[in-house]
Amino acid sequence: xxxxxDFSLTVRRGRRAGRGAVVVHYLGPVAAEDARDVPPARIGxxxxxxxxxxxxxxxxxxxxxxxxxxxxxALPAGAQLVVRVKPGAIDRGAAELGHDLDLALGRVVGxxxxxxxx
RNA sequence: CGAGCCGGCCGGGCGGCCGCGACGGGCCACGUGCCCGUCGAGGAAGGUCCGGGCUCCACAGGGCAGGGUGGUUGCUAACGGCAACCCGGGGUGACCCGCGGGACAGUGCCACAGAGAACAGACCGCCGGCGGUGACGCCGGUAAGGGUGAAACGGUGGUGUAAGAGACCACCAGCGGCCGGGGCGACCCGGUCGGCUUGGCAAACCCCACCCGGAGCAAGGUCAAGAGGGCGCCGGUCUCCGGCGCCUGCGCAGGCGUUCGAGGGCGGCCCGCCCGAGCCUGCGGGUAGGCCGCACGAGCCCGCCGGUGACGGCGGGCCUAGAUGGAUGGUCGCCACCCGGGGUACGCCGCGGGUACAGAACCCGGCAUACAGGCCGACUCGUCCG
Numbered sequence: 001x002x003x004x005x006d007f008s009l010t011v012r013r014g015r016r017a018g019r020g021a022v023v024v025h026y027l028g029p030v031a032a033e034d035a036r037d038v039p040p041a042r043i044g045x046x047x048x049x050x051x052x053x054x055x056x057x058x059x060x061x062x063x064x065x066x067x068x069x070x071x072x073x074a075l076p077a078g079a080q081l082v083v084r085v086k087p088g089a090i091d092r093g094a095a096e097l098g099h100d101l102d103l104a105l106g107r108v109v110g111x112x113x114x115x116x117x118x
Numbered sequence: 119c120g121a122g123c124c125g126g127c128c129g130g131g132c133g134g135c136c137g138c139g140a141c142g143g144g145c146c147a148c149g150u151g152c153c154c155g156u157c158g159a160g161g162a163a164g165g166u167c168c169g170g171g172c173u174c175c176a177c178a179g180g181g182c183a184g185g186g187u188g189g190u191u192g193c194u195a196a197c198g199g200c201a202a203c204c205c206g207g208g209g210u211g212a213c214c215c216g217c218g219g220g221a222c223a224g225u226g227c228c229a230c231a232g233a234g235a236a237c238a239g240a241c242c243g244c245c246g247g248c249g250g251u252g253a254c255g256c257c258g259g260u261a262a263g264g265g266u267g268a269a270a271c272g273g274u275g276g277u278g279u280a281a282g283a284g285a286c287c288a289c290c291a292g293c294g295g296c297c298g299g300g301g302c303g304a305c306c307c308g309g310u311c312g313g314c315u316u317g318g319c320a321a322a323c324c325c326c327a328c329c330c331g332g333a334g335c336a337a338g339g340u341c342a343a344g345a346g347g348g349c350g351c352c353g354g355u356c357u358c359c360g361g362c363g364c365c366u367g368c369g370c371a372g373g374c375g376u377u378c379g380a381g382g383g384c385g386g387c388c389c390g391c392c393c394g395a396g397c398c399u400g401c402g403g404g405u406a407g408g409c410c411g412c413a414c415g416a417g418c419c420c421g422c423c424g425g426u427g428a429c430g431g432c433g434g435g436c437c438u439a440g441a442u443g444g445a446u447g448g449u450c451g452c453c454a455c456c457c458g459g460g461g462u463a464c465g466c467c468g469c470g471g472g473u474a475c476a477g478a479a480c481c482c483g484g485c486a487u488a489c490a491g492g493c494c495g496a497c498u499c500g501u502c503c504g
Contacts, residue, residue, distance in 0.1 A: 001443075003443095007443095044443070045443080053476080054164080054476080054477065058444095058477065059447085059477090061443090062445090062446085062447050062448090063447065063448075065138085065447080066136095066137065066138085066447055066448060067448090069137080070137095094447085095448090095449090098448095
C-alpha cells in the first residue's frame with residue numbers, strides 16, 4: 001500500500017482488532033464486475049514515533065514485513081490491511097509479534113465468513 | 119609497580135537454513151518469471167552548526183542597511199576547520215584551558231555589601247583646635263591602619279609631618295615615548311627618558327580590518343499521459359451525436375495593463391538600469407507515472423620523497439551500497455568478552471543472563487554531540503630494585 005488515501009480509507013472503514021502490540025484494520029474486497037480488475041491483497045504498516053527511534057521503528061517494520069509476507073496468500077484478492085504498532089513492540093520479539101498478528105487477523109478475517117469453520 | 123597525560127585504532131567472529139535490494143549471466147511455459155554468481159550501512163551513516171562541489175536563476179553601477187569572522191604565520195577547493203608558534207592563565211610535571219582586535223572616537227552599564235564604584239570618598243581609626251572636671255560633643259586635617267567587596271586609585275623601605283600623603287627620594291612593578299638587537303610575523307630581550315599610576319564590561323551599542331549574490335537533488339533535465347479547444351476523415355436517426363488521426367496543452371468569472379507601460383530581474387531598501395505583454399485573484403477540473411541526474415570521487419590502500427607539523431609530490435594497486443512505503447530481516451549452532459551463583463583433582467568444568475550509541479537517500483571537507491567493551495604507541499610524576 002502506498003497512497004495515503006488507501007491508508008485512511010482502510011483505517012476508517014475497516015474492521016479493527018488489537019492483540020498484544022499490534023492493531024490491524026481489515027477492509028474486505030469490494031465486489032467488482034470484472035475479476036481481472038481486482039488487484040491482489042495489499043498491506044500497509046503504521047509505526048509512529050511513539051514506538052521508538054529511527055532504528056527501532058525500522059527494525060519493527062522489517063520484522064513485520066517478513067511476517068506479513070508469509071500471511072499474504074491467506075488474504076482474498078482486493079483486500080486491504082493496515083497494521084499499526086503500539087509502543088513496546090520492540091521488547092516482544094519477532095515470534096511474539098507473529099503470534100499477535102495471527103490472533104488479530106483471526107478476529108477480523110474470520111469474522112468476515114461468520115459461522116463457517118475453517 | 120602505582121598514579122597520570124597525550125595520540126591513534128577497533129567496535130563482535132565463523133557456519134547452516136528460510137528471505138530482501140541492486141548488478142552480471144543463463145533458461146524458457148516471455149511472466150517484468152525462474153535458476154546461478156557477485157556485492158549490499160557508520161565511526162559517528164545520525165544532528166544539520168559551518169565550508170565546498172554540482173544544478174537552475176541573476177551577473178550596469180552607486181549609496182544605505184544586513185550577516186559572519188577576530189593573536190600571528192602557514193595548510194586547504196574552501197571553512198567558523200587543522201598545524202606550528204606568540205601572549206595570558208592553571209599544573210611538581212607530561213600537558214591542559216582561552217568567544218585572544220579596539221575601553222585616551224563616542225554613548226552606556228557596574229547588582230549585593232560598603233562611608234565611598236570612576237571629574238572618587240571618610241564609617242571606625244589617627245592628629246590638631248574649641249567646649250567640658252569627665253564620659254563625650256562640635257569644627258578642621260588625613261588616608262598609613264581596620265572594615266565591605268569580584269574590584270577601593272601602585273608595592274617595599276626611607277625622608278618628612280601635628281598626624282599623614284609620590285609631597286619628595288631609592289629600588290621594584292606597570293604605562294607611554296625613543297634607541298639598539300633577534301624573529302617572515304604575532305612578539306621577545308636589553309638600554310634610556312618621562313609624569314609618578316590613568317579600574318572592568320565590547321557575548322552592551324559601537325569603531326576598525328577582512329569575507330559574503332539567491333535558492334536548492336522535491337535542484338535541474340527528459341519521455342509519456344491528461345481535461346478543454348481547433349482542423350481533417352468516417353459513420354448515423356446529418357444546424358447534433360459518436361469514433362479515429364494530427365496540432366495545441368485546461369475552462370469560466372473578475373481586476374490591472376500593452377510605449378500615459380501591468381508585472382518581473384539586479385539577495386533587502388532608495389536612486390538608477392535592464393527585460394517587457396502579459397500579470398494577479400477566485401471558482402471548477404486534470405495529472406501527481408517512468409527514465410536521467412545517481413555514484414570514478416578534493417576517492418580508498420601500500421611504498422618512497424619534501425616539511426617540526428597540518429599537508430604536498432611521485433610511483434604502484436583497487437572499484438567499494440544505491441532503496442523510493444524506501445532493500446541488510448528471521449532462526450539455529452559454535453567461539454570471544456563481561457556478570458551471577460554452583461562444582462573442582464586448582465589445570466578448569468558445565469548452567470543462566472548480558473554485549474553500547476545508532477540505519478545511507480546528490481556528493482565531499484570539518485565541527486560539536488551519543489557510545490557496552492577493548493587494543494596499540496609516546497611521554498610525565500612517585501616508589502622500589504640493579
